[in-house]
Amino acid sequence: MSENKSFCTCTDLGCPLNPANHNKGCDLCIQKCLKLKEIPSCFFKDINAEKKPDGYTYRDFADFVLREE
Numbered sequence: 001m002s003e004n005k006s007f008c009t010c011t012d013l014g015c016p017l018n019p020a021n022h023n024k025g026c027d028l029c030i031q032k033c034l035k036l037k038e039i040p041s042c043f044f045k046d047i048n049a050e051k052k053p054d055g056y057t058y059r060d061f062a063d064f065v066l067r068e069e
């Protein structure tokens with residue numbers, strides 16, 4: 001199990017990339033996000049943990065930040 005799984009705030013434990021499911025920390029999640037030009041869920045949760053974003057693209061993140069300011 002990953003040493004930083006407690007650090008990750010992602011609640012999708014069914015995701016095979018979630019650090020709870022392997023020992024590679026954030027690597028797999030970040031690799032996927034970079035490939036898809038997305039922002040990891042932990043950044044959204046840092047802004048508002050209660051609100052589910054419309055999407056995870058860079059633009060979705062920018063819009064999320066502006067709405068939550």
Ligand code: SF4
Binds near residue numbers: 010017018025042
């Ligand atoms: S980058 Fe991904 S794996 Fe790492 S803490 Fe954020 S959501 Fe979790």
